[in-house]
Amino acid sequence: MTDILRTIDLSKRFRKTVVLDHLNMIVPEHGVYGLVGPNGAGKTTTIKILMNARQPTEGMAQVFGRDSRRLSPEDFTQIGYVSENQQMPEWMTVEYFMNYLKPFYPDWDAGRAQELLRQFELPPDRKIRNLSHGMRMKAALASSLAYRPRLIVLDEPFTGLDALVRDELIEGVLECSDGATILISSHDLSEVESFASHIGYLDRGRLQFSEEMTSLVDRFREIEITLTNSSPSPISWPAAWLNTEQSAAVVRFVDTQFDQERTMAEVQRLFGNTHHISVNRMPLRAIFVTLAKAGRKAA
Amino acid sequence: MRQALHIFKKDVRHLWFEVAVAITVVAAFTFTGARRALWLADPVTNRIAAWTLVMILLPLAWWTLIARVIHDEVLPGDNQFWITRPYSWKSLLGAKALFILAFISIPMLLADGVIVRAHGLHPLGAELPGLLWSQVLLAIVFVLPIAALSALTTGFVQLIFAILTPCVIALGVAIVAPEVVLTGFLGASDWVKMYYVFLVISVAASAILFWQYSVRRTSAARSLAVAAGILAVLGMTLIPWSAAFRIQSWLSKQRVDQPMAHVDFDSGNKWLTRAVIERGDRVRVEVPLSITGLPPGMLAKPEGFSVQLQAPDGRMSYADQLPLKYASNMGQEFSLQVTVDGAFYRRVKNEPMKVRGSLYMTLFGNRQTVRVPFGDRSVPVSRVGVCSASGGGNLQSYFLICSSAFRFPPVLVSYRFIQSAKEAVEDVWPSTQPRRVISYSPLPAELGISPVSQDFTFSTVRVPLSEGRVDTVEPIAHIRRNFEIENLRLGDFEVRPAPVSP
Numbered sequence: 001m002t003d004i005l006r007t008i009d010l011s012k013r014f015r016k017t018v019v020l021d022h023l024n025m026i027v028p029e030h031g032v033y034g035l036v037g038p039n040g041a042g043k044t045t046t047i048k049i050l051m052n053a054r055q056p057t058e059g060m061a062q063v064f065g066r067d068s069r070r071l072s073p074e075d076f077t078q079i080g081y082v083s084e085n086q087q088m089p090e091w092m093t094v095e096y097f098m099n100y101l102k103p104f105y106p107d108w109d110a111g112r113a114q115e116l117l118r119q120f121e122l123p124p125d126r127k128i129r130n131l132s133h134g135m136r137m138k139a140a141l142a143s144s145l146a147y148r149p150r151l152i153v154l155d156e157p158f159t160g161l162d163a164l165v166r167d168e169l170i171e172g173v174l175e176c177s178d179g180a181t182i183l184i185s186s187h188d189l190s191e192v193e194s195f196a197s198h199i200g201y202l203d204r205g206r207l208q209f210s211e212e213m214t215s216l217v218d219r220f221r222e223i224e225i226t227l228t229n230s231s232p233s234p235i236s237w238p239a240a241w242l243n244t245e246q247s248a249a250v251v252r253f254v255d256t257q258f259d260q261e262r263t264m265a266e267v268q269r270l271f272g273n274t275h276h277i278s279v280n281r282m283p284l285r286a287i288f289v290t291l292a293k294a295g296r297k298a299a
Numbered sequence: 300m301r302q303a304l305h306i307f308k309k310d311v312r313h314l315w316f317e318v319a320v321a322i323t324v325v326a327a328f329t330f331t332g333a334r335r336a337l338w339l340a341d342p343v344t345n346r347i348a349a350w351t352l353v354m355i356l357l358p359l360a361w362w363t364l365i366a367r368v369i370h371d372e373v374l375p376g377d378n379q380f381w382i383t384r385p386y387s388w389k390s391l392l393g394a395k396a397l398f399i400l401a402f403i404s405i406p407m408l409l410a411d412g413v414i415v416r417a418h419g420l421h422p423l424g425a426e427l428p429g430l431l432w433s434q435v436l437l438a439i440v441f442v443l444p445i446a447a448l449s450a451l452t453t454g455f456v457q458l459i460f461a462i463l464t465p466c467v468i469a470l471g472v473a474i475v476a477p478e479v480v481l482t483g484f485l486g487a488s489d490w491v492k493m494y495y496v497f498l499v500i501s502v503a504a505s506a507i508l509f510w511q512y513s514v515r516r517t518s519a520a521r522s523l524a525v526a527a528g529i530l531a532v533l534g535m536t537l538i539p540w541s542a543a544f545r546i547q548s549w550l551s552k553q554r555v556d557q558p559m560a561h562v563d564f565d566s567g568n569k570w571l572t573r574a575v576i577e578r579g580d581r582v583r584v585e586v587p588l589s590i591t592g593l594p595p596g597m598l599a600k601p602e603g604f605s606v607q608l609q610a611p612d613g614r615m616s617y618a619d620q621l622p623l624k625y626a627s628n629m630g631q632e633f634s635l636q637v638t639v640d641g642a643f644y645r646r647v648k649n650e651p652m653k654v655r656g657s658l659y660m661t662l663f664g665n666r667q668t669v670r671v672p673f674g675d676r677s678v679p680v681s682r683v684g685v686c687s688a689s690g691g692g693n694l695q696s697y698f699l700i701c702s703s704a705f706r707f708p709p710v711l712v713s714y715r716f717i718q719s720a721k722e723a724v725e726d727v728w729p730s731t732q733p734r735r736v737i738s739y740s741p742l743p744a745e746l747g748i749s750p751v752s753q754d755f756t757f758s759t760v761r762v763p764l765s766e767g768r769v770d771t772v773e774p775i776a777h778i779r780r781n782f783e784i785e786n787l788r789l790g791d792f793e794v795r796p797a798p799v800s801p
């Protein structure tokens with residue numbers, strides 16, 4: 001896989017506020033990359049810089065191997081971008097909006113555009129200003145999928161949508177992506193978890209990790225140990241263990257680098273004999289909460 | 300080009316109502332402007348109100364249209380749908396330029412042509428350079444600044460704020476320091492400062508538009524707009540009129556033999572010398588001067604002066620490059636007026652002063668007279684435009700009206716009515732002073748929405764008049780002459796204002 005999106009030491013400051021701090025992120029081609037993180041982590045700023053809507057303070061963002069500041073109209077014919085708070089041409093009807101965009105894209109597929117309107121149940125003659133938020137997002141998405149973009153960028157696309165509309169959108173994206181690279185940002189992991197192949201976790205402008213979804217889910221485990229005797233807390237916990245808690249005979253923590261043999265050996269070293277060890281896989285949401293809590297504690 | 304046309308079509312579809320309003324206002328402008336040509340035949344009818352209303356509505360309609368079309372693809376911000384679409388900035392800018400050309404510039408070009416023609420002038424002949432240049436000036440002053448401000452704002456509220464802020468600041472300056480505003484006008488040489496402002500506006504507005512459309516750096520572009528505004532205002536207030544005069548002098552078509560004209564103390568009118576005690580411990584010194592040595596048929600018009608009052612002990616008061624408004628003009632004899640500090644005056648008033656200075660003046664010559672018979676026929680008057688005369692009958696009121704296209708005449712114009720019933724020709728309304736506004740601008744048009752400027756005179760004498768006459772003299776050269784007056788004792792001419800009764 002080649003890198004279709006890449007940031008190199010990307011920093012962004014608004015006066016004294018650091019929004020992005022030397023961000024290095026790679027989105028491989030044909031992947032579905034979920035950029036997650038709490039509100040204010042810098043997800044939208046990263047995407048805006050990638051789309052050349054904002055300028056970096058330092059470093060560089062690359063799209064298709066090209067500096068995002070040099071993105072040409074031809075590059076944008078291969079990019080579909082949908083954002084939660086995108087300003088749309090309110091006066092246009094849905095049909096006029098689609099017809100207006102058509103000549104901008106050499107690969108515009110009129111049949112597919114019609115199919116998308118049908119699939120999303122968009123009323124062609126209704127003005128965009130009269131659409132609900134969900135319908136507007138559908139219209140934006142339909143207009144971004146009709147030309148089979150190589151890269152689809154979705155910035156918090158599901159915020160404020162009900163579950164049904166959200167599922168329709170996800171379904172639409174997956175059905176029509178045709179192997180396109182997808183970058184989706186969200187603060188709600190459950191919506192990304194179902195289809196992301198890669199995940200990047202951004203917190204306070206720094207990328208905490210970026211890896212394949214499967215490896216992420218494999219390395220995070222919630223572990224609960226019941227000790228045979230109460231023992232004092234270790235002087236120092238392993239760096240990979242987060243949210244460590246210890247009561248009289250029970251120890252709980254999240255191992256961020258879980259490996260059956262290594263983790264058990266570490267437990268044995270720190271606590272000696274144990275009565276019971278429970279190892280549980282974690283949903284992405286729980287991983288996210290753990291990381292957010294640990295981040296706050298560190299801050 | 301294809302994309303520009305596509306965006307243009309979208310704009311037309313979206314803004315058809317605004318376009319219709321703008322075109323309607325231009326049509327009303329054309330109609331009322333052309334009807335003004337009939338003023339002479341029907342001088343009683345008052346069309347000023349309709350004309351004034353149209354003149355106000357026209358720029359408002361343009362500005363609305365410009366703002367709406369540019370705000371259709373808002374430039375500041377990062378949430379607009381179009382910035383992540385394959386828009387070429389050149390196509391977008393081209394579409395907006397095409398829209399403005401199609402619905403503002405071309406209609407105005409046609410309207411001006413129709414109005415000028417209705418006045419008996421020739422928009423495709425002698426007036427063609429003026430017609431084209433006036434469109435350039437309208438674009439620089441009425442289109443470019445609003446287009447640039449629209450490119451820096453996200454909507455109407457921001458735009459109005461951006462327009463009103465400098466207006467409020469200017470109003471504040473005019474109230475607090477009116478002299479700053481008043482010293483900004485140079486009369487017939489105003490065009491020099493105006494073109495400086497036009498240059499600043501056109502360069503800054505073009506740079507802002509180019510910058511915003513190509514890279515959308517709004518903060519930097521806004522700073523540029525503020526800097527350009529400051530630069531324009533500073534230029535208007537700080538460029539000395541003598542600099543404008545020097546440019547004017549450099550552009551003079553003819554060089555005049557320097558020793559020919561002299562400026563001297565007007566000893567025959569010595570009684571006009573005054574030292575008037577004024578409020579605020581200031582003294583207004585008035586010194587009569589006369590211009591001599593001019594060739595026959597040549598007229599001098601003082602434009603400004605610099606003067607230095609020097610006491611025997613070397614103390615001095617200096618007034619530099621004051622414009623003519625401080626001098627009372629009486630043809631070739633006139634009086635300089637200089638205000639000096641009261642303390643300086645008291646120290647030197649009984650001492651013989653030396654007054655030295657320079658007078659800046661324009662020499663006029665090549666007098667021409669054109670007869671304008673009463674009737675419907677317009678008579679062309681070189682470098683003025685066309686003139687017609689009407690009247691007589693029972694009302695015994697006579698009118699003489701001259702229309703000029705796109706600019707004030709570059710010559711001094713005066714009007715007369717002639718009575719020849721008793722065989723001897725007599726001026727009934729002799730104009731000893733030229734009465735029409737003059738501009739020394741060498742360019743074929745001046746800034747103005749109305750393409751035709753009119754001037755008229757009338758007489759209601761109870762004798763039959765035979766014709767009107769239009770006299771013109773043209774500026775030949777703009778020159779400076781030094782003068783020196785010895786042994787002027789100001790105290791001898793002291794005048795105290797009469798006390799005001801409570």
